[in-house]
Amino acid sequence: MINKIIKRNIENKSIVWFQDNNEYLVVAPLVAEILSLLNQNVDKQEITTQITKQIDITYKEAFALVIDIETLLISSKETNSKSKLLTVIKPTSFASIKYYKIKDLILEVKYASDIEISLIHPKFAHLETEETKNINHKFEVFSNDNAISFSVDDIIIDTWSLKEIHYFQGKFSMELVQKIHQKDENQWMGVFHASAASNGTNTILCLGDSGNGKSTSLALLQASNFTCLADDFVPIDTSLNVHSFPSAISIKKNSLETLLPLYPELKMSAEYHFKRLNKVVRYLPTNNHNYSLKCPCKALIFIKYQENSDLIINKISNITAFEQLVPDSWLSPLPQNVKIFLNWFEKLPCYQLTYSNNKKMISTVSKIFTDEL
Structure with missing residues (x-):
């Protein structure tokens, strides 16, 4: 075979x-x-x-x-595996040590330099704590001019080329989500590049290309009493539950005018310039504080903010949705989990939503939650 x-x-x-x-x-x-x-x-x-x-x-x-x-x-046998020649020598000392509290978990993260801090800390800064006793897990992040590595509890997880920073960030988040929810990687069906809003019973995933407004839409939904389960990194386990992920919501500069009346704290929040991604963002802590909430997924919405557009909502084919969803997702490589994913996706309602009026968008998403659409 x-x-x-x-x-x-x-x-x-x-x-x-x-x-x-x-x-x-x-x-x-x-x-x-x-x-x-x-x-x-x-x-x-x-x-x-x-x-x-x-x-x-x-x-x-x-x-x-x-x-x-x-x-x-x-x-299909020709994999794009990265060179195994990449090595980063672990430093004898680290520039910064930060501690984060997530539920009852205390996490120590050592950063070798400001470069590593900039890649991880901003989205988790709201979780920083002064509790340094009873540490549950220790992460270490370090790099050189060519590559970046990190370890968990003194075990090296992997090393990536600096051109593969997003793979490192994804793996860091995957290790973190496993520790938070006490599930091994084989217990996850997949992780999706989306924003997840919950009504406490179900979850809707908002997807779209960068700049289409999915994080802004999530912040608007959060201000309307929906719970933010996750932004950008949405983990779903093999029981088909969307789990909480504790990163803050990334808010781009052009969304501030819309969101400042709802979140005045954004005016004084730190601004981060990501030159590689050509974007300036601030981070908005979520209204999900214990990170234990998990809910099944009700629907996928491919969302797009378009100035002066009428609200347009259409159900789209699952194949069209699949072709947009998969390239930006991590999906389990285990055959049994692949079958779970395909069974789940085949039955999932998928929509395309274009809007310019925030209230109409919130109302439409509410109707999807309550089967009124």
């Missing part, structure tokens, strides 16, 4: 998952069928004969199609 695959038909397409590189592909059902047959080592000539009975093409054309599709299985 060349590769292990899982396939699922959704709407008029097929989603195929390749185990070797944990990659998903949306293809026509015929392509998925051929992939499955190839994966079962069915003879290519036999597959070709089956194709000619299903579609009106010549045997030669069908055989060429099978060969082309076979390359998908082979190429």
